[in-house]
Amino acid sequence: MIFVLEYIKTIPNKLDGDFMRKFNVNGTCIPKMHYMVDTTNKLEQIKKMVDDREYFTINRGRQYGKTTTLILLRHFLADEYTVISTSFEGFDAEEFANAKKFCQKFLGRIYDALQFTSMPAVEIEQWKNPDVADFDDLGRHITKMCRNKKIVLLVDEVDKSSNNRVFLGFLSKLREKYLARAAEMDFTFHSVILAGVYDIKNIKLRLVQEGLHNPSVTETTINNSPWNIAADFDVDMSFLAIEIETMLTEYENDHQTGMDVTAIAKEIYDYTDGYPVLVSNICKKIDEKLDKDWTTKTVRRAVKMILTEESPLFDSLIKNLESNEGLRNLIYDVLLVGNRWSYTFSNPTVGLGVRYGYFKNDNSRLLISNKIFELRITDYFVNREQMLRLKSPVPSQLQTSIIKDDKFDMQICLERFAKYYHEHYSDKKVKFVEKECRYFFLFFLNSILNGRGFAHIESAFTDDRRMDVVINFLDEQYVIELKIWKGDAYIDKGHTQLLGYMDKKSLDTGYMLIFDFNVNKKPRQEWITLNDGRKIFEVQI
Secondary structure, three states, X not given: OOOHHHHHHOOOOOOOOOOOOEOOOOOOOOOOOEOOOOOHHHHHHHHHHHHOOOEXXXXXXXXXXXXXXXXXXXXXXXXXXXXXXXXXXXXXOOOOOOHHHHHHHHHHHHHHHHOOOOOOHHHHHHOXXXXXXXXXXXXXXXXXXXXXXXXXXXXXXXXXXXXXXXXXXXXXXXXXXXXXXXXXXXXXXXXXXXXXXXXXXXXXXHHHXXXXXXXXXXXXXXXXXXXXXXXXXXXXXXXXXXXXXXXXXXXXXXXXXXXXXXXXXXXXXXXXXXXXXXHHHHHHXXXXXXXXXXXXXXXXXXXXHHHOOOOXXXXXXXXXXXXXXXXXXXXXXXXXXXXXXXXXXXXXXXXXXXXXXOEEEEOOEEEEOOHHHHHHHHHHHHHXXXXXXXXXXXXXXHHHHHEEOOEEOHHHHHHHHHXXXXXXXXXXXXXXXXXXXXXXXXXXXXXHHOOOEEEEEOHHHXXXXXXXXXXXXXXXXXXXXXXXXXXXXXXXXXXXXXXXXXXXXXXXXXXXXXXXXXXXXXOEEEEEEOOOOOEEEXXXX
């Protein structure tokens, strides 16, 4: 099968003409105008669900490519189905005020969408029906219009529903007709696909949250489940490294930069875990702000730029952390304390974080979904006002002793931190410090780097006893393993773990920071040289 992006580019439309394609991070991506990852494999998986007459929801976090996927899917299905692609965007409170207003608005949207299909004009006109006054009328009208036809309904922005009673009534009617069709007692849409952040199949969680301030939400609406017919949507919407390569290859064909496409795609994936808007944003920064210098080091520079910007994605992230204490505490516990196995994915707060795109399931471990989120969330906690009240300010002169002539001295950084820690935190209660010790180090690093570099946590290796931190300063990287003292054997194991990570980063020097909470502890600082010539600078405090 021809790749879907190549296919869509052959479709005549108003965009025909010569375009200098760009990377897009704002709004819908259009193949004729933007460099895009080829998602043919994902669309084939979704089409299989449509072929099986499934009803389902594409629920992913903000800016995860849901709208773009629906647009591509509309073209992908057009040869076999009549596709009605519409949205709840623009539905205001008036349209959700009662069933009649909603139904008329909905039929109007269907009429508009069908103008861009091959359906005959006379049939399109029949979708208009001013006599539809409630959901029963709507159901009868859908029966009439879908008789012996293969019509697929795509509805984007279902989160825009402002009155859950009306919205649930709409879902209930779709469910009723779906079940009646299975009993060969009705005609209805061949398949229905809804797109939004929330999984409507589990709409109960959203209603519970909104019920605190939305008078339309009652116990009855919360306990009803009008979308339990929906199939699970298990298609991975993130971009694999090999899929990112398809976009970079198109770019390289146009610009001939000489980039190592595979290496760049892998580095982008390493920071984004394939989160679509983050992938495109890194590429956009390199293309437009970093002189088209496509190297792995420039990928890190692009990440640094993204972290210093305001964006709708980060605005939404911070808003959700500020407004939901349970989610905020959970993310803190997972990211900075290392409690990966303490939570189940059936936990409602975990589920919320997954829906927002903040968590991923890594072999039953709960991890932050990508490094860029880890960096932004860590920065949020480090700078959060109420947390800063617990910390003594880091003297500004420390920065000049650690960074000289644009060189970051990791050995001096650890030595200065050991002194700073001893002066300000050695008299704190042990249980408090043991929980917060690694956070103190990140707070210290943030103050030293001060926007000139960044430090990220390797969450895949973090647990309640160890944490890997990578510092990126200009083009250099430094790997530090943070450990809580549990005996000599545990430190030996830590050396092996650190060396493995150094191998991954192609580094021959590593660093280890050990927090010792024993009464008779013996602080020390020393270089360890291994048989193969690699070195570890070890600080125990």
